[in-house]
Amino acid sequence: MGCVLALAVTVVWAVSRPEGGADRTGRAHASASPARKWTPTPATPSGRGVLTLRSVPHVLYLPRYNPHDTAPHAPVYTVRLGAAAPSGGGQGAVGGIEMDLDLSAFEGRAEIHPRLPGDCALTGFRMKCRVGNVRFGGVTEVSPFYVRPAPGAVLGRTGTIRLTVRAANAPTVRHTTRLVVGSPQLTLRRSGKRLTGVNPGEAIRLTPAFGNKGDTGIDGGVSVVVEAHGATLTPRYANCRYDKPTRATKAQCDFPGPLPAGAAYETDGPVTAVVGEDARNGLIQDSVWRTADMPDFWALSGSAPHGTGATLGLRPVDGGDFVRNDDEYSEVASGDALAFETSRHDDVAAVGFTIKGRVGATVDVTVPYPRGDGWTAPGGRGTLHVTLPAGVSLVDVPPEQHESDIPYCYPSPGKDGTVACPGPAPPGTVMRVHIDRRVDTARGSVRADSDPSQDPDQRNNTAPVTITYLP
Numbered sequence: 001m002g003c004v005l006a007l008a009v010t011v012v013w014a015v016s017r018p019e020g021g022a023d024r025t026g027r028a029h030a031s032a033s034p035a036r037k038w039t040p041t042p043a044t045p046s047g048r049g050v051l052t053l054r055s056v057p058h059v060l061y062l063p064r065y066n067p068h069d070t071a072p073h074a075p076v077y078t079v080r081l082g083a084a085a086p087s088g089g090g091q092g093a094v095g096g097i098e099m100d101l102d103l104s105a106f107e108g109r110a111e112i113h114p115r116l117p118g119d120c121a122l123t124g125f126r127m128k129c130r131v132g133n134v135r136f137g138g139v140t141e142v143s144p145f146y147v148r149p150a151p152g153a154v155l156g157r158t159g160t161i162r163l164t165v166r167a168a169n170a171p172t173v174r175h176t177t178r179l180v181v182g183s184p185q186l187t188l189r190r191s192g193k194r195l196t197g198v199n200p201g202e203a204i205r206l207t208p209a210f211g212n213k214g215d216t217g218i219d220g221g222v223s224v225v226v227e228a229h230g231a232t233l234t235p236r237y238a239n240c241r242y243d244k245p246t247r248a249t250k251a252q253c254d255f256p257g258p259l260p261a262g263a264a265y266e267t268d269g270p271v272t273a274v275v276g277e278d279a280r281n282g283l284i285q286d287s288v289w290r291t292a293d294m295p296d297f298w299a300l301s302g303s304a305p306h307g308t309g310a311t312l313g314l315r316p317v318d319g320g321d322f323v324r325n326d327d328e329y330s331e332v333a334s335g336d337a338l339a340f341e342t343s344r345h346d347d348v349a350a351v352g353f354t355i356k357g358r359v360g361a362t363v364d365v366t367v368p369y370p371r372g373d374g375w376t377a378p379g380g381r382g383t384l385h386v387t388l389p390a391g392v393s394l395v396d397v398p399p400e401q402h403e404s405d406i407p408y409c410y411p412s413p414g415k416d417g418t419v420a421c422p423g424p425a426p427p428g429t430v431m432r433v434h435i436d437r438r439v440d441t442a443r444g445s446v447r448a449d450s451d452p453s454q455d456p457d458q459r460n461n462t463a464p465v466t467i468t469y470l471p
Helices: none
Strands: 050-055 059-062 077-084 093-102 110-114 120-123 126-135 139-149 158-166 173-181 186-188 193-198 203-206 209-212 222-229 231-233 240-242 250-255 264-267 271-275 281-290 314-316 332-342 353-357 362-368 383-387 392-394 419-422 428-435 444-448 462-469
Touching: 050 093, 050 173, 077 093, 077 126, 077 158, 093 139, 110 120, 120 139, 126 139, 186 281, 186 332, 203 281, 203 332, 222 231, 271 281, 353 362, 353 428, 419 428
Parallel strands: 059 173, 193 332, 353 462
Antiparallel strands: 050 077, 077 139, 093 126, 093 158, 110 139, 120 126, 158 173, 186 209, 203 271, 209 264, 222 250, 222 281, 231 271, 240 250, 264 314, 281 332, 362 428, 383 419, 383 444, 392 428, 444 462
């Protein structure tokens, strides 16, 4: 069994509720859309183009029929089509695209339900869909149908779904998808572990583990994806690809199959992540995929750099407590494998300022935002609290008089007499004040709140507010 390390994003396939069913004899049938004349897609081509299947299922697993519960749906059949000019550049589109699907493999095994009744017509076990036009360089995604198993779905039975995509100005593209009755269930070990006090630059290690709790084995390869936030991955293993040759944040390691039903493995070496010098916290995520059907937008390119060390292998483990995604079948299991907090602390420093003006004048002054990270108000976004110097009063500016999106300070909701200045909006919040009288010893303050557990030095969270009287 081989494995792939890569970062995974949880994918949830949208599934509509079925409308078709079995006939009075109990046999499965195709749920046909309303009868209508088939009209080909109008073509608007502009020169010859190339149509490609960016991703399409290589295997579609049909769950077994369960007479005691509502029959489960199979994963949605989704095709991603890409269009390009023959030279790889230029403007234009591949036009008049139509999909033709031979779904006879479902006969006696499943109900077919069109997901796009306005664009797809189902006659018996033949479906035709309008796709329209795709601009050069563009991609479109089509999910023409979903299926639900019928009593005739026998574990292990196989068949072939045939797809033909035609266009007015591009060569025809064909693909076959293997239909298998049964459900692999990819699972993942989730530790829920959280490290604290990790030093910036320190290496932390994760050992990915996965299994198959389904009733059917996976013949093809399996890939493990690892993604790091607040850390970088060491490009160590030869059978792993990385998104960058150094300071990678995503890795994909491919392992050859099979992955039998009931089997579970962990990697025989750790994936190492180095904590960023500026990180205060971070997260390592992992996921496991069937390699052949990993979405093109998620898989790393075949030309991505490989690690320079030995091959990462697998060893059997007990996967009894491994978990799967509740809303997935066999495509992916994913989760947050390891979270961490570093020993690096915030240091919020308030910035003082001076009010300048004549006695009796109304002036606007910019209240600067604090330096450093971690500026927050308890339970909300950052707010500065200003105590005005004696002899100066706040002029509350109604929202309808605010200039552009610049925020203005307002009286604090409490009864402490301070002024609240919300953020953030560079370079700072505007405070309108009236200089009522001259007080030569007048002095105020500005305070920036932060979490003391993350910002132990609270002494610089307050800075002075002074006043300069103009003649």
